[in-house]
Amino acid sequence: MAMPDDTPTGIQRLITNPAVRSGYTSAVAHLLVLIGLALLWIDRSSPPRPRPIVIAFAATADAADEIGAAAAEAVMPGPPAAAPPPVAPLAKSESESPLVPEPNAAPESTVPLVPVEPVAAVVAKAAGVVARPASLTQPTPAGTATGDAIAAALARRSGLDRGAAVRDRGGSAASEAAVERGLAWLARHQAADGSWRFDLSGCQCDGGCRDAGTVSSTTAATGIALLPFLGAGHTQAAGAYRETVTRGLYYLMSRIQPTPRGGDLAEGTMYGQGVATLALAEALGMTKDEMLVRPVRDAVRFIVTAQDAYGGGWRYLPGQAGDTTVTAWQLAALKSAALAGLEVPSPTFDGVCRFLDRVETQGGAAYGYQSPQARSCTSAIGLLCRLYTGWDRAEVLDRGLAALAKPGPAAQGVYQNFYLSQALLQRDHPAWPRWNARNRDQLVARQGAIGHEAGSWFFADPETAPGGRLAHTALAVLTLEVYYRLLPIYGHAAVAGF
Numbered sequence: 001m002a003m004p005d006d007t008p009t010g011i012q013r014l015i016t017n018p019a020v021r022s023g024y025t026s027a028v029a030h031l032l033v034l035i036g037l038a039l040l041w042i043d044r045s046s047p048p049r050p051r052p053i054v055i056a057f058a059a060t061a062d063a064a065d066e067i068g069a070a071a072a073e074a075v076m077p078g079p080p081a082a083a084p085p086p087v088a089p090l091a092k093s094e095s096e097s098p099l100v101p102e103p104n105a106a107p108e109s110t111v112p113l114v115p116v117e118p119v120a121a122v123v124a125k126a127a128g129v130v131a132r133p134a135s136l137t138q139p140t141p142a143g144t145a146t147g148d149a150i151a152a153a154l155a156r157r158s159g160l161d162r163g164a165a166v167r168d169r170g171g172s173a174a175s176e177a178a179v180e181r182g183l184a185w186l187a188r189h190q191a192a193d194g195s196w197r198f199d200l201s202g203c204q205c206d207g208g209c210r211d212a213g214t215v216s217s218t219t220a221a222t223g224i225a226l227l228p229f230l231g232a233g234h235t236q237a238a239g240a241y242r243e244t245v246t247r248g249l250y251y252l253m254s255r256i257q258p259t260p261r262g263g264d265l266a267e268g269t270m271y272g273q274g275v276a277t278l279a280l281a282e283a284l285g286m287t288k289d290e291m292l293v294r295p296v297r298d299a300v301r302f303i304v305t306a307q308d309a310y311g312g313g314w315r316y317l318p319g320q321a322g323d324t325t326v327t328a329w330q331l332a333a334l335k336s337a338a339l340a341g342l343e344v345p346s347p348t349f350d351g352v353c354r355f356l357d358r359v360e361t362q363g364g365a366a367y368g369y370q371s372p373q374a375r376s377c378t379s380a381i382g383l384l385c386r387l388y389t390g391w392d393r394a395e396v397l398d399r400g401l402a403a404l405a406k407p408g409p410a411a412q413g414v415y416q417n418f419y420l421s422q423a424l425l426q427r428d429h430p431a432w433p434r435w436n437a438r439n440r441d442q443l444v445a446r447q448g449a450i451g452h453e454a455g456s457w458f459f460a461d462p463e464t465a466p467g468g469r470l471a472h473t474a475l476a477v478l479t480l481e482v483y484y485r486l487l488p489i490y491g492h493a494a495v496a497g498f
């Protein structure tokens with residue numbers, strides 16, 4: 001697989017040196033010093049770091065103003081109380097940012113529907129785990145049946161098992177080829193310092209691709225770019241993109257700011273915290289690499305202490321009343337960390353349930369952004385969050401998913417489709433085969449094929465427009481990896497692990 005042919009820096013030579021890699025403690029200490037020095041140099045030689053308050057994926061211009069105002073008066077709450085506060089009456093927040101219009105219903109698809117065998121309950125069966133009611137109190141114990149199931153599931157991200165998962169769950173040879181082209185594009189757009197940038201700066205692109213993003217958080221960009229590599233079985237220890245992943249992980253670790261409330265990876269937006277922590281936690285879960293334990297633990301603590309103590313969610317800044325999209329990333333990071341063996345306080349998960357209760361409508365079949373409104377994208381996110389938290393109201397979940405799947409995949413809604421694909425497959429929903437065939441083939445057909453953009457995606461998706469081509473490519477690849485990536489975070493083992 002083509003790798004970036006950048007001239008190796010001192011840091012890169014250091015991190016690929018087996019002698020150094022064998023001594024984690026001293027290696028990390030020295031690397032952080034070196035990276036810190038490098039960053040000092042970068043800070044002096046490049047424009048000032050972007051302002052910390054950024055427009056996240058679902059934010060609008062109004063929301064940016066709101067964030068700026070909130071930043072001036074943000075007050076960090078303490079950690080969530082052990083006993084959840086009483087649930088307040090639902091009220092529409094005055095500060096709720098307007099969401100984008102709903103995706104067009106029933107997009108006309110020119111993609112022929114391909115008959116697909118009904119998806120068997122492969123997730124649960126393959127994992128050998130029967131979902132049980134969630135207690136949300138226990139981290140996944142290592143060496144238990146659940147832990148073994150997770151390990152077995154991770155093996156499906158590569159090799160023959162991956163091929164079988166693709167075949168059994170609705171993937172295709174074309175979708176797998178698209179994944180490989182997408183990973184190659186992502187690798188070509190890694191910056192020299194190991195990061196990714198939504199504005200595609202610092203890499204070989206040099207204006208070769210259109211539709212650069214505007215979000216300034218390099219931790220969010222690096223995290224979301226790493227996830228597709230991890231999803232396809234590439235880690236810092238194995239796979240053709242070993243060096244790419246290693247450099248990305250070291251970049252993220254170098255950006256952790258120690259604070260009394262944990263390791264701050266946000267770069268101004270809790271999106272960055274959630275996405276970057278998720279990438280580090282996935283790498284930890286896949287490799288058990290001890291160098292990642294402390295960074296993940298610290299980053300998780302920051303998430304825990306940044307939770308809105310009253311409403312239970314997260315938003316751009318620590319302590320703000322939550323929204324569904326930012327909350328979903330924190331929940332995914334916490335689930336992944338717990339599945340990697342780290343402890344996550346149960347009141348934190350209780351808070352997520354409290355938040356979902358506040359934004360649900362139609363009896364829990366639909367979800368709003370900050371209030372109970374039936375919006376397509378946030379409904380897909382909310383339903384997947386319910387799955388993460390082990391909600392046992394299967395009939396309601398399936399009713400909500402059926403309504404979202406009925407019009408077919410949104411033509412431009414890559415973010416909505418990313419979440420809906422996970423939830424439909426997770427539930428082995430009757431709508432999955434038909435919906436997936438359309439979404440899969442739509443994605444394959446829409447992949448860039450010319451010039452520097454070859455292997456990438458960009459959609460007219462207002463939900464994720466600020467993330468630009470980098471975010472869309474990462475989300476598209478992750479969606480096409482759903483057939484084998486579901487675990488450990490997105491599968492029955494994840495649900496059953498709590």
Ligand SMILES: [Zn+2]
Binds near residue numbers: 207208209
């Ligand atoms: Zn490019």
